[in-house]
Amino acid sequence: MKLRKWFTLLLMFVMCMPAMGLSVHAQSAPEIRILLDGQEVKSDVAPYILPGVNVTMVPLRVISESLGAEVYWDQDKQTATILKENTVLSMTAGQSVAFVNDSSVPLDASAQNKQGRVMVPLRFVSEQLGLTVNWEQATRTITLSTGSSSAGSTSDVSTTPPKDVTDGSTPAPVPGTPVSTGGSMRGVWISTVFNLDWPSTGSYGNQAKQQQEYVQMLDELQAMGMNSVFVQVRPAADALYPSSLVPWSKVLTGTQGKNPGYDPLAFMIAETHRRGMQFHAWFNPFRANTDAKTDQLAANHVVKQHPDWIVNSGNKLYINPGIPQARQQIIKEIMEVVQRYDIDGVHLDDYFYPSNGTFNDDATFKTYNSKKIASKADWRRDNINQFVQQLNASIKSVKPAVQFGISPFGVWRNIGVDPSGSDTKAGVTAYDNMYADVRTWIKQGWMDYVTPQIYWSLSFAPAQYDKLVTWWSNEVQGTRVKLYIGHSPYKLGTSEAGWQNVQEIINQLDYNTLHPEVQGSIFFSAKDLRKNPLGIIQALKSYYSR
Numbered sequence: 001m002k003l004r005k006w007f008t009l010l011l012m013f014v015m016c017m018p019a020m021g022l023s024v025h026a027q028s029a030p031e032i033r034i035l036l037d038g039q040e041v042k043s044d045v046a047p048y049i050l051p052g053v054n055v056t057m058v059p060l061r062v063i064s065e066s067l068g069a070e071v072y073w074d075q076d077k078q079t080a081t082i083l084k085e086n087t088v089l090s091m092t093a094g095q096s097v098a099f100v101n102d103s104s105v106p107l108d109a110s111a112q113n114k115q116g117r118v119m120v121p122l123r124f125v126s127e128q129l130g131l132t133v134n135w136e137q138a139t140r141t142i143t144l145s146t147g148s149s150s151a152g153s154t155s156d157v158s159t160t161p162p163k164d165v166t167d168g169s170t171p172a173p174v175p176g177t178p179v180s181t182g183g184s185m186r187g188v189w190i191s192t193v194f195n196l197d198w199p200s201t202g203s204y205g206n207q208a209k210q211q212q213e214y215v216q217m218l219d220e221l222q223a224m225g226m227n228s229v230f231v232q233v234r235p236a237a238d239a240l241y242p243s244s245l246v247p248w249s250k251v252l253t254g255t256q257g258k259n260p261g262y263d264p265l266a267f268m269i270a271e272t273h274r275r276g277m278q279f280h281a282w283f284n285p286f287r288a289n290t291d292a293k294t295d296q297l298a299a300n301h302v303v304k305q306h307p308d309w310i311v312n313s314g315n316k317l318y319i320n321p322g323i324p325q326a327r328q329q330i331i332k333e334i335m336e337v338v339q340r341y342d343i344d345g346v347h348l349d350d351y352f353y354p355s356n357g358t359f360n361d362d363a364t365f366k367t368y369n370s371k372k373i374a375s376k377a378d379w380r381r382d383n384i385n386q387f388v389q390q391l392n393a394s395i396k397s398v399k400p401a402v403q404f405g406i407s408p409f410g411v412w413r414n415i416g417v418d419p420s421g422s423d424t425k426a427g428v429t430a431y432d433n434m435y436a437d438v439r440t441w442i443k444q445g446w447m448d449y450v451t452p453q454i455y456w457s458l459s460f461a462p463a464q465y466d467k468l469v470t471w472w473s474n475e476v477q478g479t480r481v482k483l484y485i486g487h488s489p490y491k492l493g494t495s496e497a498g499w500q501n502v503q504e505i506i507n508q509l510d511y512n513t514l515h516p517e518v519q520g521s522i523f524f525s526a527k528d529l530r531k532n533p534l535g536i537i538q539a540l541k542s543y544y545s546r
Contacts, residue, residue, distance in 0.1 A: 033140065043062050047062075063125055067129055070084065078094070079091065079092045082125060087100065123142075186226045186544065187523070189525045207261050217530070224544070225544030235287075247298035281337050285387070321384060345403035346404050352435055405449040410452045412429060449484055449519075450481055452472050455486065458508065482519045483517045505536060
């Protein structure tokens with residue numbers, strides 16, 4: 001009995017040792033306190049100091065809830081990404097460097113994944129986000145300061161990510177509150193690829209000039225009667241905003257991957273909303289590059305990161321829609337914008353499969369055809385269908401109020417090929433050449449609006465404007481999908497039939513009113529309206545002021 005008694009006591013002692021050790025440690029080293037502008041930052045996991053390097057580690061959640069940043073954790077890559085205003089931080093567990101706006105910075109300690117909790121170095125993150133950090137040994141207190149003059153106020157501690165702002169002076173409206181178009185869409189496409197509409201090549205790297213150009217353009221467009229803009233924020237698998245996934249676009253500085261020194265997207269959204277106009281973020285989903293050259297592409301561009309996803313067609317580079325991982329990556333990149341910015345809509349153009357040239361995807365067809373679809377054409381359409389359906393679901397799961405729209409080529413199918421197609425003889429069609437099965441998207445309700453590019457006149461026999469508007473009106477009839485018409489003022493003054501008089505555009509707008517399904521118009525593009533061919537500015541002002 002004595003032996004059993006002593007064994008029991010010994011076992012109890014051993015079992016209590018870890019708790020005793022924690023208690024002794026806690027007594028010898030009080031928990032670290034964190035103060036932000038005088039207010040204590042609470043954490044469900046106590047901060048700790050890494051021995052040897054004296055780096056304080058805190059849960060990633062502290063960064064998001066207290067420092068007002070957005071945070072993401074990629075479990076597969078073991079990478080923490082932190083975004084705030086113009087700063088993008090990226091740290092991978094086990095790596096001795098971090099990336100700050102695409103530049104590598106050495107680390108004393110990187111992110112750690114401890115029993116499912118992501119811990120990051122507080123001082124490094126705080127200083128990169130512009131905070132002052134001080135350590136008081138006697139009280140084991142870390143003091144963070146934002147430089148706010150109202151230190152001590154409870155409002156200094158942010159519990160939600162900051163709303164998008166311009167250059168720090170103009171706040172955007174409350175996220176999730178869409179700007180009204182007053183019942184009729186009057187939009188303009190703003191192309192950034194090749195610096196077509198904005199910004200100018202003369203503004204490379206000049207924040208003030210780029211902002212001034214955008215403000216002037218908005219003022220002019222609104223004066224014409226426009227209430228919405230569709231700005232190309234992903235011209236070639238790159239970005240007009242700080243991204244942890246894709247490089248900066250070269251249209252901002254002349255060099256892809258180079259930081260322009262501010263967040264153009266946040267600025268544009270705020271300026272647009274300040275005028276009561278809608279802002280739709282326009283993405284080219286599958287275009288990787290406008291030519292086949294790769295020497296000027298940033299190291300984190302998809303062509304460099306995933307060359308196996310890329311197809312050269314017509315001396316242009318495309319992301320292969322047949323690869324499921326590639327489609328998911330594009331959705332992830334679009335969702336980065338949906339989650340971070342107060343946009344009114346996500347807008348896709350007609351860049352799915354290229355409409356001409358050879359697209360070599362035989363191997364992809366064999367590898368990624370789990371549905372055993374017999375025809376490659378049907379398989380391609382199914383790839384795009386999956387992409388559209390999944391993107392729509394992703395957007396609605398996060399921000400149901402954000403509109404999702406697509407602008408397909410103006411002819412779905414010719415009646416000569418399909419009796420249910422339009423009475424046209426177009427040489428290219430959305431269904432047969434771009435593999436865009438728009439009819440299915442409409443019937444399934446996978447988008448909120450459709451904007452066919454009906455870029456022909458009322459007198460152009462092969463693809464007559466009025467016949468196409470009638471056909472598209474019938475397609476959306478009885479569905480919840482809105483119909484906006486894409487117009488082509490860039491053709492005014494050209495030799496193509498019907499474009500010798502500005503009245504062509506006005507007659508098209510008048511014809512739209514015969515179909516209640518048509519709920520507005522979008523014009524391509526801003527520069528062509530601003531050039532005022534044949535007096536289009538005065539004509540639109542007069543029309544929209546009726």
